[in-house]
Amino acid sequence: MPVTVIGLRQRQGAVGARLVGLGSYRPSTAVGSAEIAARFGRTGEWIRERTGIVSRRVVRGEGLETMAVTAGTRALTQAGMHAGEVDLVIVATCSVESPVPVRAATVAKALGSATAAAFDLNAACSGFCYALAVAADAVRAGSASRVLVVGTETMSTWVDPTDLGTSIIFADGAGAAVVAAADEPGIGPIVWGSDGAEANAELIEIPRGGRMRMQGQAVFRWATTEIHPVARLACERAGITPADLAAIVPHQANLRIIEAIARKLDAPNAVIARDVVDSGNTSAASIPMAMERLVAEGQVAPGGLALLVGFGAGLTYAAQVVRMPALVPAQV
Numbered sequence: 398m399p400v401t402v403i404g405l406r407q408r409q410g411a412v413g414a415r416l417v418g419l420g421s422y423r424p425s426t427a428v429g430s431a432e433i434a435a436r437f438g439r440t441g442e443w444i445r446e447r448t449g450i451v452s453r454r455v456v457r458g459e460g461l462e463t464m465a466v467t468a469g470t471r472a473l474t475q476a477g478m479h480a481g482e483v484d485l486v487i488v489a490t491c492s493v494e495s496p497v498p499v500r501a502a503t504v505a506k507a508l509g510s511a512t513a514a515a516f517d518l519n520a521a522c523s524g525f526c527y528a529l530a531v532a533a534d535a536v537r538a539g540s541a542s543r544v545l546v547v548g549t550e551t552m553s554t555w556v557d558p559t560d561l562g563t564s565i566i567f568a569d570g571a572g573a574a575v576v577a578a579a580d581e582p583g584i585g586p587i588v589w590g591s592d593g594a595e596a597n598a599e600l601i602e603i604p605r606g607g608r609m610r611m612q613g614q615a616v617f618r619w620a621t622t623e624i625h626p627v628a629r630l631a632c633e634r635a636g637i638t639p640a641d642l643a644a645i646v647p648h649q650a651n652l653r654i655i656e657a658i659a660r661k662l663d664a665p666n667a668v669i670a671r672d673v674v675d676s677g678n679t680s681a682a683s684i685p686m687a688m689e690r691l692v693a694e695g696q697v698a699p700g701g702l703a704l705l706v707g708f709g710a711g712l713t714y715a716a717q718v719v720r721m722p723a724l725v726p727a728q729v
Contacts, residue, residue: 407539408538408539408540409539410536410537410538410539410540410578411536411537411539411542411578411579411580412537412578412579412580412581412582413537413578413579413580413581413582413583413584414532414533414536414537414576414577414578414579414582414583414584415576415577415578415579415582415583415584415719415720415722416574416575416576416583416584416719416720416721416722417476417477417478417575417576417577417722418472418473418474418475418476418477418478418573418574418575418722419471419472419475419572419573419574419575419685419688419689419692419693419722420467420468420469420470420471420472420473420474420475420572420573420574420685420689421468421471421570421571421572421573421685421686421689421690422459422464422465422467422468422471422570422571422572423454423570423676423686424454424455424456424457424459424464424569424570425454425457426454426455426456426457427452427453427454427675428452428453428454428455428568429441429451429452430444430445430450430451430452430565433564433565434565436558436559436564437561439561444565447565447651447653448565448566448651448652448653448673449651449652449653449655449671449673449674450565450566450651450652450673450674450675450677450678451674451675452675452677453567453568453675453676453677453678454568454569454570454676454677455553455568455569456551456553456554456569459551459569460551461490461492461493461494461500461549461550461551461571462500462503462504462507462549464549464551464569464570464571464682465488465500465504465547465549465571465573466504466507466508467571468547468549468571468572468573468682468685469486469504469508469545469547469573470508471573472545472573472574472575473508473545473575475575475722475723476575476577476722478543478575478577479509480505480508480509480510481509481510482543483505483508483510483513483543483544483545483575484510484513484514484541484542484543484544485513485514485515485532485535485540485541485543485544485545486501486502486504486505486508486510486513486514486515486544486545486547487501487515487516487517487518487528487531487532487544487545487546487547488500488501488504488515488516488517488518488528488547488548488549489517489518489519489520489524489525489527489528489546489547489548489549489681490517490518490519490524490548490549490550490680490681491519491520491521491522491524491550491680491681491709491710492550492551492552492554492555492680493517494554496517499515499516499517500517500549501515501516501517501547502515504547505545508545510545513545514541518531520681520707520709520711520713520715521680521681521709521710521711521713522648522650522678522680522681522683522707522708522709522710522713523589523648523681523707523708523709523711523713523714523715524548524680524681524707524709525546525548525572525574525681525682525683525684525685525705525707526587526589526684526705526706526707526715526716526717527587527589527707527713527715528546528548528681529546529574529576529584529587529705529717529719530584530587530589530715530717532544532546532576533576533584536576536577536578542577542578543575543576543577543578544575544576544577545573545574545575545576546573546574546575546576546685547571547572547573547685548571548572548573548679548680548681548682548683548684548685548686549570549571549572549681549682550569550570550571550679550680550681550682551569552567552568552569552609552678552679552680553567553568553569554569555567555608555609556608556609557608557609557610560608560609560610562610562611562613563609563610563611566650566651566677566678567609567677567678567679567680568676568677568678568679569679569682570676570679570682570683570686571682571686572679572682572683572684572685572686572687572688572689573685574685574688583719583720584717584718584719584720585631585634585635585636585717585718585719586631586634586635586717587631587715587716587717588627588630588631588634588715588716588717589713589714589715589716590627590713590714590715591711591712591713591714592619592623592711592712592714593711593712616650616712617651617653617654619708619712620650620654620657620658620708621654621657621658623714624647624658624706624708624714624716625657625658625661625662627706627714627715627716628645628647628658628662628704628706628716629662630716631704631706631716631717631718632704632718635702635717635718637702637718639662639663639664639667639704640664640665640666641666641702642664642666642667642702642703642704642718643666643667643668643697643698643701643702643703643721644667644668644669644670644691644696644697644701644702644703644704644721645658645659645662645664645667645668645669645670645703645704645706646670646684646687646688646691646703646704646705646706647659647669647670647684647705647706647707647708648678648680648683648684648706648707648708648709649670649671649672649673649676649677649678649679649683649684649686649687650673650678650683650708650709651673651678652671652673652674655669655670655671655673656669658706662704664704667704668691668696668697670687670688670690670691671687672686672687672690673687680709684705684707688703688705688721691703691721692721692722692723697721698721699721699722699723700720700721701720701721702718702719702720702721703718703719703720703721704716704717704718705717705718705719
């Protein structure tokens with residue numbers, strides 16, 4: 398019996414996708430390195446020399462969802478967009494207390510995007526880069542036209558206050574970006590991957606009260622040797638060289654790691670994001686928070702090329718080149 402082949406229609410997406418808005422939220426409570434160092438008989442200068450962190454923000458009453466909604470609202474406002482225009486919400490996080498309900502859905506409802514498609518994405522500190530790539534692909538494929546990507550973390554709630562290696566680094570916050578259709582590419586091809594052989598270098602031990610553990614030296618060696626080739630390849634795939642970059646925005650893990658990656662890239666015209674100094678390591682929130690600050694403070698001009706570089710537990714990594722959106726007011 399002959400088989401009738403019926404063709405399926407394919408939605409036609411945009412030629413490109415671009416960033417049109419950024420937003421961030423930093424908890425109001427700042428904790429200085431000297432305060433944390435005192436627990437371990439150390440000084441604030443000791444922490445600063447090893448991490449670059451002078452202070453970090455931690456939640457005191459704010460929740461992961463509340464921060465996401467605030468950052469998302471600011472990004473939408475700066476994009477000149479109403480929440481009802483968003484048809485996909487992606488929340489990148491690794492510090493959610495429970496996998497259900499899906500935080501992206503409750504964030505979408507709180508924003509006023511009640512019918513938007515929504516899902517959470519966990520790639521730890523690489524999560525924002527992963528989510529941004531998915532958002533750009535969805536716009537180009539025609540699956541969505543306007544996407545809100547939010548990185549939001551309450552990392553301090555997973556830290557053991559008696560553990561020196563993690564309590565001096567991790568912090569809380571949220572950052573968001575709006576992705577929309579464009580006539581030309583504004584978000585370059587992603588270079589991403591994982592190294593599961595190093596999975597135990599950073600993990601949350603559920604049997605031990607859900608506290609985070611990290612092999613700091615192992616993560617440091619991995620990040621400073623394996624990540625800069627990924628970043629350089631992202632530039633190549635975007636058709637640029639490091640000399641074309643206006644900014645380098647690595648995951649804000651540790652200032653020594655950030656500066657080592659930047660040195661190896663040799664991008665003479667690029668400003669280096671150092672948000673970690675007073676924000677700490679906010680995992681999936683760190684890159685959008687750092688991007689928003691660079692643009693808001695006028696350190697990067699609208700349209701400038703920025704290299705985003707994520708790396709973290711898994712171990713996961715990702716990098717892509719983006720064009721920065723228009724200048725926005727500074728956020729608190």
